[in-house]
Amino acid sequence: GAVVSQHPSWVICKSGTSVKIECRSLDFQATTMFWYRQFPKQSLMLMATSNEGSKATYEQGVEKDKFLINHASLTLSTLTVTSAHPEDSSFYICSARSEQETQYFGPGTRLLVL
Amino acid sequence: KQEVTQIPAALSVPEGENLVLNCSFTDSAIYNLQWFRQDPGKGLTSLLLIQSSQREQTSGRLNASLDKSSGRSTLYIAASQPGDSATYLCAVKFSGTYKYIFGTGTRLKVLA
Numbered sequence: 245g246a247v248v249s250q251h252p253s254w255v256i257c258k259s260g261t262s263v264k265i266e267c268r269s270l271d272f273q274a275t276t277m278f279w280y281r282q283f284p285k286q287s288l289m290l291m292a293t294s295n296e297g298s299k300a301t302y303e304q305g306v307e308k309d310k311f312l313i314n315h316a317s318l319t320l321s322t323l324t325v326t327s328a329h330p331e332d333s334s335f336y337i338c339s340a341r342s343e344q345e346t347q348y349f350g351p352g353t354r355l356l357v358l
Numbered sequence: 359k360q361e362v363t364q365i366p367a368a369l370s371v372p373e374g375e376n377l378v379l380n381c382s383f384t385d386s387a388i389y390n391l392q393w394f395r396q397d398p399g400k401g402l403t404s405l406l407l408i409q410s411s412q413r414e415q416t417s418g419r420l421n422a423s424l425d426k427s428s429g430r431s432t433l434y435i436a437a438s439q440p441g442d443s444a445t446y447l448c449a450v451k452f453s454g455t456y457k458y459i460f461g462t463g464t465r466l467k468v469l470a
Binding site for chain 1: 394399400401402404407447449456457458459460461462463
């Protein structure tokens with residue numbers, strides 16, 4: 245089946261630094277990718293939808309200037325957490341939608357901000 | 359507001375039992391529904407995908423049913439094993455939308 249990868253799988257950073265997370269569709273082209281966030285013992289919440297070559301659409305309550313999304317190619321979307329703070333510590337999961345409109349989920353990136 | 363709810367939040371059963379996990383959604387106009395498994399600290403593993411036109415899907419010991427009119431889906435696990443211990447998430451793609459809305463999950467523990 246189709247595979248979506250994320251890099252890094254784990255990241256620990258100091259408060260105030262920026263962190264970039266990559267999401268790649270390995271064997272298919274994804275015009276649309278989604279970024280989710282999951283806090284401990286909670287479900288996934290959609291943060292934003294990114295379409296290749298255009299600006300991302302953010303869900304209500306998600307700061308677009310804090311969570312920068314770039315979808316520069318049909319196989320890569322990046323999420324940058326700018327000036328990260330401890331409350332941004334979470335599990336970030338991306339998903340990619342194939343041309344057949346099936347969504348495949350990545351393995352997730354765990355962010356810990358000290 | 360389109361919402362997805364899962365009951366129970368947590369479940370503990372002895373090995374070998376058959377069990378049912380429930381998912382309910384507020385709008386019967388759905389595109390599809392998907393059940394996922396999530397192990398602690400890990401990503402999602404897709405278990406079963408049910409399209410709007412389908413009533414059930416089966417994979418091994420897993421069977422998922424869909425009743426759109428009542429806004430419900432169930433995941434049936436037969437002959438449970440300790441390896442089935444995980445959190446099970448239900449996600450619904452409502453008609454006219456491009457995104458999945460996830461339920462709160464059911465944390466399952468199968469005791470040896």
